[in-house]
Amino acid sequence: MMNEPVILVPLDGSAQALAAVPVAKVLSQIGHMSVRGLHVSDQKLGEVELRDCLAHGTPILDGLPLESRTGVPAAEILRAVHELNSRLVVMCRHSRPQRAELLGRTATDVIREASCPVVLVPPERGTGVWRLQHVLVPHDGTPTTSAALIPAIDLASQAEAELHVAHVAQAKGTPEEPGAFTTPRYIDQPQHDWPSWSNEFAKRIASLCPLNHVRVRVSLARGEPAMEILRLSETQSTDLIVLAWRGRWDVPHAHILKKVLRSASCPVLILRTSETEPETANLELTSVRRPG
């Protein structure tokens, strides 16, 4: 049993926390994993008491293995991730009923420290049925982000979901990473340049994380990136937003991630980029030589 891949679902006893369960169940079916609930409090609870405490009179946790631990919630969740070799943590963004746009302390700590990807679910989603049909992947055009997306591509492939890759045009600056591909600076003739750009964007992603048979749509948005991601997720009936994160949380890093996590109305999967460059980038030495 312990060898089976595990999705860990932290539950703090609030009704809001249960919003993570339908998402975890669907992801477990897609990824052939088991779901395991974890409650951390001051005192360890017995199984019956634990289930009563967490389920709020609903059958949603029926059949789900639950565990009670004592200690600091974030630390215990991370410990469980390590002990269970969890592949994924699915948890509610926060459990305060009156505060919609909030990122809980425990959720923040888990995102920052977890060794596996994390899905944060907005509490207002409730415990209704969740399906994975439309995945939104904001992409900054860098190979590092492409490489980080492999689990999301696999997920979309297994769920037969459509992958919507969105790039938000930036007014200033282009990534310095070799091989990055962002907004075209020149659009001589849109009837030729736009199809060419979309095609190239998709191919660059596919070269680092094979898209298999996933239906991919590439789009370009403009404006403040977090707001555009949120707008697209609302207008495109997105079931899951996938964000690649380079692992820095301190200001000014991760500002887009934080904004999206606080306000998204659908679950958000956070994939940490590799500490090292993607494998193919190891070969990179320099590009076309230009004088300094």
Added chain:
Amino acid sequence: MGIDVSDNLEARSVRTRALLLAEPTRDPDWIIVDEGFTLTREHEVESLFSIGNGHSGIRGSLAEGCPMSTPATVVAGVYVAHPGSVASLVTIPDWTHLSITVGDHTLRMDLGHNLEHRRILDFRQGIHWREWRHQDGNGRITRLRFCRLASLADRNLLVQCVWITPENYSGQIVADAHLTGLATQVVNNHTKVAVAVADRVVGPDAEEIGSSELMDGRRDFQVAAGQTYRIDRVAALYTSRETDEPDEEARRKSSEALQNLKGVIDRHRQAWLAKWREADLQIEGDHFAQQAMRFAFYHLMSSANPQDEFVSIGARGLTGAGYRGHVFWDTEIYMLPFFLLCDPAAARALVMYRYHTLPAARAKASRNGYRGALYPWESVDGEEATPPYAIAPDGEVVRILTGEQEQHISADVGYAVWNYWRATGDVSFLLNAGLEILIETARFWASRVTREDDGRYHIRRVIGPDEYHVSVDDNAYTNGMAQWNLQTAAELTALVAEQWPETWHALSCRLGLEDEERDSWIGIARDMYTGFDEKTGLFEQFRGYFELEDIDLTPYESRAAPIDILLGRERIAQSQVIKQPDVLMLIHLLWDRFPDDVRRVNFDYYEPRCDHGSSLSPAIHALLAARLGKMSLAEHYFRQSAEIDLANNMGNAAAGVHIGALGGLWQAVVFGFAGLNLNQNDPTYDPRLPAGWQRLSMRFHHRGRWHDVTLSNSGDRIQTTESVS
């Protein structure tokens, strides 16, 4: 297969020399180099390092392929049109693919260790080189050198050679090619394309080795440590546009060429060296500028075929599938001046393409209710090939109106005819082709204008070079060029009538052109609305332009995207922000018609409002800024233009190099920094060189003579020396 590092170095060196067919140029002014390998950049590297000879173009793909490889060989003038889609250049079977297997290990960039890897585009010799030193998982080190060329001396021939040196092992090597022998392709049921590949393996003593019989394109041979072996592959490419028997010709040619490969390569190298001797442009004191100019020269020369006047140059040349190979005004306005001065025979072929497509231009004008010739905005075989719709990346379906409204192309073609005539004095061309184009384009404008209540002639609902604004009235560029077209046609018909009366009689009878019609052109030109304000000296780009929102672009100076992406198409269409020079393009083309104060006031007004959303834009701004003595701006725009393809951070070139922008870059130096003016009997110069340029030397052809010019910059003055041959 044992590891063996012992060898007689001296003997190896002698033998290696025997296998050499050519050596890469190492002078950095004559090459660009891509060191290492970045998978995701592969498409742009393939474009930049492509080779061509005007007949065909071959992308610089890795011979063995990689996940991003898009190998393509395209043939000028061979397009395929699928139902419901506009025509595109055809990609022929990939004759370049070749993978090398050592033992059971196929050499690939993503397997084993790449100890060295570089690609070199050798402008001087017109050769794509690749040097690769690879170590497999068993420690076997293989050194490879690839060379690929499209013969400039015999445009049907393509060559690929691979030198293989097993550094520390002996054993078996298998070379596996996708295509050896003959492959044919029939396009659109009428054009047959045949490519035949002959190959061989040459041993260290220059003897042919390996299996003589091909098995599925594979050749296997034994190698000894430290020895160098060479695989030769010669492809001959023919179409039914050239011969009735393309497959027979291809087969014969490839076999013959393989037997004299050294001669084939030598003649190709000599052809390129001759091109450089004739028209190289040298810049001392700025390596990047020098490299950029030779990059431009190389790709422009690689795109044109003086021997084929039924093809023209697409917006990405023969370097990629971008723009489907369609031909725009880029050719006449941005590229042709280069060919006029550096390769007049190629220039003639390009303007003759417009003569051969004149019937289609007449038909388009007629379909739209006009007389004369209305050239297509996008051309394949002369018919309008502009896609009617585009799907923007935000999902919006955008109607494309350029095919209907960007009619200035007709005047641009007329301008190219006149430009060719001015530069060459080619009477035969003028009498047998050029004048007819000018007459028919003038006829179009005479039928296109409407005389309105103000007594002036107006042109409504057009798109100028600035495509951010569509369906505008009285676009300054369109009206100005139409006016020029009418005047010039009238002047040249008068000249021909006077000097070659018999020819004129025959032509005017054939075209039904009476003196009254010709006189009407003069009247229309005189009364054409131009949008010029005598008080301010400004041209209004189109009716109502000055009332539009005036957006300050300063906060967006470092933008990495066109402004219409950042601020939205709708807002930009309602603003004075322009995509590329429009009024300034008119001033550039008709420079001597405008007094200096008019040039300056318009430059000062429109330059800050230009977004440069088109790759064609920075070069013309560099040119004009240089002519106006605004050197800081000129250098800024020159560098921006040069970086369109050569900068490595935007992926701009993935679908092919911006061949029009390269033509513009060359013009920026010649007409901008050197200040060359060809409007007088003899060339004149008004040089203004960037501070770092110690010397600019160029050689160009004008009216049957070659001019050698050196502009020496001593800081406070520029000395001009010229010789004519």
